[in-house]
Amino acid sequence: MKCPFCGYLDSKVIDSRPTDDSTSIRRRRECIKCGKRFTTYEKVEQVPILVIKKDLSREAYDRDKILKGMIKACEKRPVPIKKLEDLADEIERDIYNSYEKEITSAQIGEMVMEKLKNVDEVAYVRFASVYRQFKDINTFMDELKKLLNDTEERK
Structure with a gap:
């Protein structure tokens, strides 16, 4: 995952947990290069019907x-x-x-x-x-x- 601060392409996941409605996963990440932390969300891709x-x-x-x-x-x-x-x-x-x-x-x-x-x-x-x-x-x-x-x- 690309760091939003320095643009480095590698980060590590520090914490993962489902959101309150359990429709996605919230991940706390830390950039390998600059050490800053950021949050990403992962959810199932819905095929449009x-x-x-x-x-x-x-x-x-x-x-x-x-x-x-x-x-x-x-x-x-x-x-x-x-x-x-x-x-x-x-x-x-x-x-x-x-x-x-x-x-x-x-x-x-x-x-x-x-x-x-x-x-x-x-x-x-x-x-x-x-x-x-x-x-x-x-x-x-x-x-x-x-x-x-x-x-x-x-x-």
């Missing part, structure tokens, strides 16, 4: 959009925000673990619905009604029937 929208345009993946959609679906429901944040983290982990650089908004929507279905069925139906853009009451009823069948199968 692009989301392919319905109109085939692309935008950068944004975890907050997923979380906001789930919060909206869970309005006035007994679902703690911590649970929704954990679900958003799980979905994000699944997306990054797929090693794909692009994912469709449809795939993300299905992931969200699958998670919500297991947490709160009303929130699931709310999310599905917006996500799937139910055209009429019959398509809404079809989704409710699928949900009821899934619930019966789990029992």
